[in-house]
């Protein structure tokens with residue numbers, strides 16, 4: 053616990069990404085099992101003790117310190133763990149037990165119940181100093197909020213053991229804390245973990261925005277860019293899972309899809325809702341609005357299933373009957389997918405058709421003419437390209453019809469005025485000044501305070517309060533975890549801003565909970581839109 057506490061402290065005091073990577077990597081290399089595995093779980097938000105909630109800490113503190121002092125201090129400090137760690141009264145008797153290890157903390161906390169949790173937590177707090185208490189509360193409540201993304205922790209893991217981060221991502225989803233198999237593989241003392249026994253998520257292949265590249269359509273195939281949500285369907289050993297773009301299991305929200313796949317396969321496609329108009333370019337798909345009512349539900353009513361039935365427009369095949377096809381060129385995977393289609397339920401699956409165009413000028417015309425609401429633009433895929441995780445140059449491009457949209461990361465928030473004065477509703481967001489995986493930082497590119505519904509405002513306000521990492525007067529700085537799709541009228545060069553650009557009339561178009569922050573857009577994408 054002491055080492056982990058020292059790591060958290062050092063991370064808070066180290067602003068640079070490379071410095072953070074170095075600290076985590078060293079910790080993972082030098083700490084024993086299972087502690088380092090539990091630390092990795094905490095850094096990737098995979099720790100959950102159902103008996104312990106933020107309220108457990110509040111209840112405990114109310115029983116140990118003056119409630120008025122607690123409330124005032126908590127308000128001033130703004131962080132429950134920090135306040136509690138500083139206010140915790142030192143035990144009257146000297147402690148017999150040494151500070152607990154992380155593994156010991158896990159054993160003790162996982163046996164606690166809602167009723168016993170405050171006493172159990174108090175016993176552990178008594179064995180620690182203020183730094184250790186801070187780390188314990190962060191760990192136990194499963195909310196570190198110190199500005200470390202899961203991706204950063206995985207990159208640090210890869211760096212610690214000199215293994216490719218793509219392989220870490222590939223195995224990650226089949227692993228549970230404290231990740232003993234993963235550590236053993238990374239250290240070279242065990243074979244790679246098996247990924248063929250469970251319906252596991254595989255990292256998605258992503259696209260680059262088409263900017264100034266010259267594309268020869270002889271090498272690329274064009275497909276419509278459908279405006280739904282990205283899904284991966286995995287069927288193994290009689291079980292089917294539907295995964296979102298971020299790797300979350302959303303099978304319960306889409307039971308009609310999960311229940312329709314019976315072949316051992318891993319498929320990639322766009323989840324859409326059937327619209328009333330059949331045929332046309334969109335092939336009977338409704339706009340994103342129709343899909344919105346189906347998102348984020350734990351269970352779906354029969355009425356909703358009937359009113360807004362989902363289907364998946366397939367565009368790739370990763371694995372079939374245990375055969376990994378990802379190394380094959382796109383054209384061969386496509387042939388296999390076309391051959392597979394007649395074996396799938398036509399009510400739930402169709403094929404993303406390709407667009408015939410003799411060159412890019414002809415494609416530009418077709419793209420400009422497509423007015424269907426379910427079409428967002430065009431995708432270009434290299435015919436020879438394997439299916440690779442992440443965003444690789446030259447393989448997949450997206451060429452949106454409405455180009456003035458950009459994915460930014462929330463950086464700062466302020467309260468609004470009038471009716472919104474109690475909500476954090478003014479948002480400053482940024483783009484990456486280069487490759488975030490190579491140490492690039494976010495630079496603020498704009499501010500927006502509308503474009504969201506009241507329900508979204510409540511979500512955003514809660515997000516800001518729970519993800520604050522620093523306060524500057526009325527401004528809260530948030531950890532870099534939430535992505536906004538921002539719409540704007542135009543963007544101009546500007547000497548007044550560090551980013552060198554200024555957007556006109558930016559507004560929040562969509563909250564992208566399915567997109568990790570390191571995949572938000574880069575400044576160069578915004579600069580390419582300058583008029």
Ligand SMILES: Nc1ncnc2c1ncn2[C@@H]1O[C@H](COP(=O)(O)OP(=O)(O)OP(=O)(O)O)[C@@H](O)[C@H]1O
Pocket residue numbers: 257258259260275276277278279280281282297322367404431450459567
């Ligand atoms: N035919 C298609 N082939 C591949 N992706 C498609 C297709 N139609 C729609 N899409 C969507 O477009 C996205 C491609 O862009 P990218 O890989 O950059 O992901 P993204 O950042 O989620 O995209 P965006 O936010 O621009 O929709 C995919 O994630 C997928 O959801």
